[in-house]
Amino acid sequence: MRNYLSLLLVFLLLACQQNSDSLTILYSLPHKLKEVSGITYSAQTNLIWTLEDSGNSNTIYGLNSNGTIAKAITIENTENIDWEDITQDKEGNLYIGDFGNNDNARKDLCIYKIDKNALSSNSAVPAIKISFAYPEQLDFPPKKKDLFYDVEGFFEFKNNFYLFTKNRSKGFDGTAILYKIPNASGFHQAIFMGEFKTCEDYNFCAITSASISPDESKIVILNHDKIWLLENFEGDNFFNGTKTELALNHFSQKEAVCFGDNDKLFIADERNKTEGGNMYNVSLKKLKSKS
Incomplete structure (x- = not known):
């Protein structure tokens, strides 16, 4: 009954999509x-x-302030198995996270580095490939109660x-x-850094993206x-600082933040019918003032 009520609430939210007093729509994403x-x-x-996830092109897109595709770069020698996030480093190099793993069965998880000097071209070959595995995962896939190895959000720090x-x-x-995972070419065992508790309803509590501020x-x-906001941490002990849950007052399939x-x-959110x-x-x- 609990799961039924949760799904019913999701459908009601989608059917009666509210205007948020927090979010401002900048533009509609290109239909492509x-x-x-x-x-x-x-x-x-x-x-x-x-970028887009599995089943789509091995291409990254640069959107200008009007939401127009100003640049499209084909990433050669790669396949979009399940590209789930994109981030950058302080120098402006981009990184593609090919680590989507819905079934927790993949053994080819990786991150591609795209050199900043290649971003003016129409195609680019990854500068390096960073491959990795989770040492805690022993079965591919694990039992259904242990499906902890999908990722949709990351950043470089x-x-x-x-x-x-x-x-x-x-x-x-x-x-x-x-x-x-170290930002270095080759294969690495991912290092367990800790656990984070969101909440107990999958439809409202599963993580879809992450980002770190410029400072x-x-x-x-x-x-x-x-969103969950993490502040006042030391080094990379991100969970030892302050955690604040901030409501967006808007429900949709939000998949990306930066x-x-x-x-x-x-x-950004995905488009449906x-x-x-x-x-x-x-x-x-603004969000903190309303919390």
């Missing part, structure tokens, strides 16, 4: 991009780089990647795991109707 799964903002070019897992386990309890003082973790500056967030397919803008200060 139906399954945006990650975004990252480049202040140098004023472009939002984005001090020459390491930090991946937040999307819990797909039977008996979902909101547990997400943080893993650390590296704040982290946001996205869900369909909220910082525009140290306060402003960009958020009735709603979505937008790029939004939201202020953390």
Whole structure:
């Protein structure tokens, strides 16, 4: 009954999509991009780089401030098995996370580095490939109660990647795991960094994206109707600081978040038959004032 009521509430929210007093729609995403799964903002070019997930092209797209595709780059020698997020480092190099793993059965998880100097071309070959595995995962797939090895959100911080897992386990309890992987070519065993509890309803609590602010003082973790803000941490002990849940007052299939500056967030959702397919803008200060 509990699961039925949760699903009913989701359908009601989708059917009666409310106007949020927090989110501002910047533009509708190009119709070509139906399954945006990650975004990252480049202040140098004023472009939002984005990609789509499994079943779509091995291409990254640069969107200008009007939401028009200003640049499309084919990433050669790769396959879009399940590209779930995109991020960048301090120098402006981009990284594609090919680590979507819905069934927790993949053994070919990786991250591709796209050199910043290749972003003016129409095609690019990854500068390096970072492959990895989770040492805690012994079975492919594990039992249904142990499906902890899907990822849809990551960022680069001090020459390491930090991946937040999307819990797909039977008996979902909101547990997400943080893993650390070095930003270096070759194969690596992911390092377990800790666990993070969201909430206990999968439809409202599963993690879909993550980002770190330009000044590296704040982290946001996205869900369909909220974000979790992590602050006041030391080093990469992200869970030892302050955690604040901030409601977006808006439900849709939000799949991507990134910082525009140290306060402003960009958020993108997938398009379905009735709603979505937008790029939004939201202020953390505004969200915190309403919490």
